[in-house]
Amino acid sequence: MSALGLAKVNFDYDLQGAERCYLDALASDPQEPYAWAMLSGVQVYLDKCEEARRSAMRAVELSPLDPSMYLFKTYVALSELSCGQYDDAMDSAKAALRLNGQHLSAHRLLVMALSLAGRGAEARVAAARYCALDPDARVSYLERRYPGRDSSTAPRFAQALRAAGVPE
Helix, strand or coil, X not given: CHHHHHHHHHHHCCXXXXXXXXXXXXXXXXXXXXXXXXXXXXXXXXXXXXXXXXXXXXHHHHCCCCCCHHHHHHHHHHHHHHCCCHHHHHHHHHHHHHHCXXXXXXXXXXXXXXHHCCCHHHHHHHHHHHHHHCCCCCHHHHHHHCCCCCCCCHHHHHHHHHHHCCCC
């Protein structure tokens, strides 16, 4: 069910369908950290930031030594960012990057958190690092391909990337 939810998010942009898949997966196994993490992302895309934060934190709690903790921390950062908790989002994105310094989503979230927190100089440095790792990084990608592109947070996220110097 979790794999189907992932496909619904990334290929069909069927967020409600994906949410149902993750909830079904969790009904079957409420101890599955990946399902909790993926549910968190869908909840952000559906503007359910507090639920998303709880779901992401549940993934972290369930598997504190998981090799994919960087992914769980990235979802925590995304949920915190969507809730306007920019300092917490910075800390979570940095924690994810300490675990996997190549994880592009964590880099992007750090750029957005810094920018939205009004830390422009740091955001520009983080954006340069992000763009060096991903020369194809573009704001337009977020606007076109981000599963939460229709959420209330998407315009704010896009503007944060622009302000930090990520190319259009």
